[in-house]
Amino acid sequence: MxxxxxxxxxxxxxxxxxxxxxxxxxxxxxxxxxxxxxxxxxxxxxxxxxxxxxxxxxxxxxxxxxxxxxxxxxxxxxxxxxxxxxxxxxxxxxxxxxxxxxxxxTDGAGLLRDLRDRHGFEPRDRRVLLLGAGGAARAAAFAFADAGARELVIANRTHARAAGLAQAIGAVASATALDALEALGRFDLVVNASAAGHAGASTALPRTLLDAHTLCYDLSYGKAAQPFLDAAREAGARRVSDGLGMLVEQAAESFAAWHGERPDTEPVHAALREG
Missing domain, CATH: 3.40.50.10860 (Leucine Dehydrogenase, chain A, domain 1)
Structure with a gap:
């Protein structure tokens, strides 16, 4: 092109x-x-x-x-x-x-690339909890399923929406209510794809969801991601990240679709992190 x-x-x-x-x-x-x-x-x-x-x-x-x-x-x-x-x-x-x-x-592809390249996280055979069932959550959910996640649990304020998404994905996925998180056990990855952080709110995370190896990741970046990252740390998470890397990687996918060439993302990501 x-x-x-x-x-x-x-x-x-x-x-x-x-x-x-x-x-x-x-x-x-x-x-x-x-x-x-x-x-x-x-x-x-x-x-x-x-x-x-x-x-x-x-x-x-x-x-x-x-x-x-x-x-x-x-x-x-x-x-x-x-x-x-x-x-x-x-x-x-x-x-x-x-x-x-x-x-x-391009959201799903951008998310997977950031997880793999910057966080060393490979979704295959992992247990993933996804909070939210909107547009970005749907892209992430299908990306995790395609990447071979062993189990994908979707929790959303409106349970029917989470159940609909889980049904669309298939056997690897299931839906749960936000108030039932404590009984789910430990996950390898907890992803916040809800828009709650944009209003300064966040879902409380039970400590039973996490251990020292769990990565907690918010699809948003900056101030919108902070409530979830704070909640994750409060629950004992040692590995937390916002979605700035995902933003850069999905942008690179879009850029390639428009211009026929995928840019090197690392210098741009580093510059944004520096402010």
Whole structure:
């Protein structure tokens, strides 16, 4: 795929969006690879999103990322979907194809790459607890199943939503209520995929879920991840991480879909960690 012209535009849509690191990440990728990038953050709630995405396309938009709360809304606006987006039921990457959008989900691939490369965690034959059942959680759940997790337990405030996701995944997955966590035993990985941290809230983690080797990981980053990371430490976790690495890796997957080349992520990740 040829490099885009200087006029080609890219963006991230969400609400709130001012905090997003995506423009900085894609600018850094472009600078490293010599590709001119016009990548902006566009504020849009669910009601405004279709019109703002259409206006973006008319203005030359060639690709976009989608974050909270629009990942499932984005799926409905796509004329075609990748297999992983269809299975996850959410889209975080939009690719302009003619007069329509092609939707993909790079969250799962980004999460697995960060877990493996930065945390030395291989999901195969491991026991995983996933908190949440929304768009990002669905992408993570299918990624863990595809990676060979031995058991995937999904806990969500609305049990029916967790049960629906577990049923879609198959025998490796089961659903439970948030107030039943204490009886589940130890997990190798606990992943917070809920949006509670964005409101400053977090689910309490029973100590029975963890030991010294358990990795506790929040898909969010920065302030939104802090409540869960604090709760994990309070429960005795020694290994905790936010999702900054996942953010960078899923962005690299999107970048490759748009520009035909996957950037080296480590220098960009290190720069973001340094602030």
């Amino acid at each position: 040829p490099a885009p012209s200087a006029a080609a535009r890219y963006a991230v849509f969400g609400q709130p969006i001012a905090h997003s690191l995506s423009p900085r990440i894609h600018a850094a990728f472009g600078a490293r690879l010599g590709i001119a990038i016009d990548y902006r953050a566009i504020e849009a709630g669910a009601g405004e999103f279709p019109a703002r995405l259409a206006a973006f396309a008319r203005d030359g938009g060639r690709g976009a990322n989608v974050t909270l709360p629009l990942k499932q809304d984005a799926l409905a606006l796509c004329a075609a979907l990748s297999d992983r987006a269809r299975r996850a039921g959410s889209v975080n990457t939009l690719i302009r194809a003619g007069e329509s959008w092609h939707g993909d989900s």
